[in-house]
Amino acid sequence: QSALTQPRSVSGSPGQSVTISCTGTSSDVGGYNYVSWYQQHPGKAPKLMIYDVNKRPSGVPDRFSGSKSGNTASLTISGLQAEDEADYYCCSYAGSWVFGGGTKLTVL
Amino acid sequence: QVQLQESGPGLVKPSQTLSLTCTVSGGSISSGDYYWSWIRQPPGKGLEWIGYIYYSGSTYYNPSLKSRVTISVDTSKNQFSLKLSSVTAADTAVYYCARIVIQLSAVDYWGQGTLVTVSS
DSSP: OOOBBOOSEEEEOTTOOEEEEEEOOTTTTTTOSOEEEEEEOTTSOOEEEEBTTTBOOTTSOTTEEEEEETTEEEEEEOSOOGGGOEEEEEEEESSSEEEBOOEEEEEO | OOEEEEESOSEEOTTSOEEEEEEEESSOTTOTTEEEEEEEEOTTSOOEEEEEEOTTSOEEEOTTTTTTEEEEEETTTTEEEEEEOSOOGGGOEEEEEEEEETTTTEEEEEOOOEEEEEOO
């Protein structure tokens, strides 16, 4: 299993929207609707933000949304806030699970 | 509220076996709704699945680590454990235990993580 491909970094100003992509193959992202996204602040454990491509767990703001097209999944964060600055990891079921390499979001 | 807590040595010598235990509180490890997993993160790098176990004892291991990994479960203690043999400096990482919700195919609870350093 190869890691899913994410951009190393993205940035945006407060109030703006950013989208983080996660590219896999037909054996993982494209083959299952089991894409999840995790937010990780420095020194902390990851936190589930999106599951099943586009579902939000209770307590996650609706500023966070997920989507998928073909072999690429995306996480969009609208109305950026300072506390959104973190690393974000996608994850896909692929018989087991595989993570993306992670994307550092900087809020300018 | 479910809590997971890793425990074990923070320093392991090269070629030795890394051993960690995860204690689950606030919920039963014997629930059929979850897999119990180990995930690691080398300093400054991304997340890597190590493997997972079902309460019945069935396991899945990352193929890249399979020859060195053993995950076991002790339902009487509500714990599961990781053993990684023949460690090298490349195994230095923060090790997380985590709960996978099978129906969601996602991790809903993580331990706080424990740093294990491989060094002589």
